[in-house]
Amino acid sequence: MDGPVTLRRPQRADARRNYDALLAAARDAFAEKGADASLEDIAKRAGVGIGTLYRNFPARQDLFEAVYVEEINQLAAAAEAAASLPPWEALRVWLQRFVAYAVTKRAIIDLLNRDSEMFRSCRVVMYAAGEPLFARAQQAGEVRADASFDDVLRLVSGLTSAAFVDDAQRDRVLEFALDGIRATG
Amino acid sequence: MDGPVTLRRPQRADARRNYDALLAAARDAFAEKGADASLEDIAKRAGVGIGTLYRNFPARQDLFEAVYVEEINQLAAAAEAAASLPPWEALRVWLQRFVAYAVTKRAIIDLLNRDSEMFRSCRVVMYAAGEPLFARAQQAGEVRADASFDDVLRLVSGLTSAAFVDDAQRDRVLEFALDGIRATG
DNA sequence: TGCTAACCGGAGGCATACCTCCGCTAATCT
DNA sequence: AGATTAGCGGAGGTATGCCTCCGGTTAGCA
Structure with missing residues (x-):
């Protein structure tokens, strides 16, 4: 799955799980609602708190x-x-x-x-x-x-x-x- | 300027002025920011209060x-x-x-x-x-x-x-x- | 010029989204 | 098993936009 451009994923098992869930949820949300989908909604879809989203992706742009x-x-x-x-x-x-x-x-x-x-x-x-x-x-x-x-x-x-x-x-x-x-x- | 589809414009001179200003401002705003431009911004561009916008166009859709x-x-x-x-x-x-x-x-x-x-x-x-x-x-x-x-x-x-x-x-x-x-x- | 109905506009209540902060939880290491 | 510390998550402050309501203004008419 690694390609020409890569990202740094977190270390701990739970953190990695959350990171991946967020990425998947974000992909769905962006596809469905366009580029300005609600970040709170994405966190909810991923089953994590909004704080976790912001820790992994400080700015909307990052996500x-x-x-x-x-x-x-x-x-x-x-x-x-x-x-x-x-x-x-x-x-x-x-x-x-x-x-x-x-x-x-x-x-x-x-x-x-x-x-x-x-x-x-x-x-x-x-x-x-x-x-x-x-x-x-x-x-x-x-x-x-x-x-x-x-x-x-x-x-x-x-x-x-x-x-x-x-x-x-x-x-x-x-x-x-x-x-x-x-x-x- | 009248075409196959027409709209009803208000009667009084000032009202008509505002109506036209709103329409022009909305056209600019939609062109610039897309379909979900801020209505408050449109009213400001048109130089009228937000109340005037809503009187002329009760729903965003109408505008x-x-x-x-x-x-x-x-x-x-x-x-x-x-x-x-x-x-x-x-x-x-x-x-x-x-x-x-x-x-x-x-x-x-x-x-x-x-x-x-x-x-x-x-x-x-x-x-x-x-x-x-x-x-x-x-x-x-x-x-x-x-x-x-x-x-x-x-x-x-x-x-x-x-x-x-x-x-x-x-x-x-x-x-x-x-x-x-x-x-x- | 004076009257009055039509019209104006923004204060303010409501909803939503953004983002920060920090006390709690649990993964990892020894 | 216990200590350490990365990581969790949501309460809540801030900002922004939606929309209503109503006291004040003014165009149009006589």
């Missing part, structure tokens, strides 16, 4: 970031798994994963916009994961030359904030977007 | 809706203006307008998702404005047959929530999206 380190690591893993596919397929699969993933954890979009120390480094990790797939597909002539990886990410990430009628529509619309960045002719 | 009636009417007007262009161009221009518009007033996206009496009717107006442009372009063979207007709107509306580096990137990415829904061959 938010800790959650995204996990998410990011998983996206990086997905990129590695896709690397063995043909260029276009690899990019396509990764972007699908990106969208499907971010739909449930929608706050991940903020990652592209917000600004902070760790956000920046998370972004670096994500780009390091996806950009090679993009570059390979572009060099293979499968992706139009006038698009950048950043363009693609923003085009696709928009899809995560729309509430689709069903998964079929989401997939269909994503295919449209993919067609849009595909090399013509 | 929010009032703002969007204006936005929607403008989008409808834009559709009318675009109707004289060739099929594809008309759709393209209208969607550009939609994106450029919604970028500054980002909360308009909620319109596609949220549910309420007036939201529904606003959505009806918006669809009534844009759908004919879409249908015409599709019948002219310019838009792929397997896309619906709803698909397109969701694809494009996603672009409004991403923070682009600059307007040029936004336009470029929108072009990618448009290419994606264009008929191939």
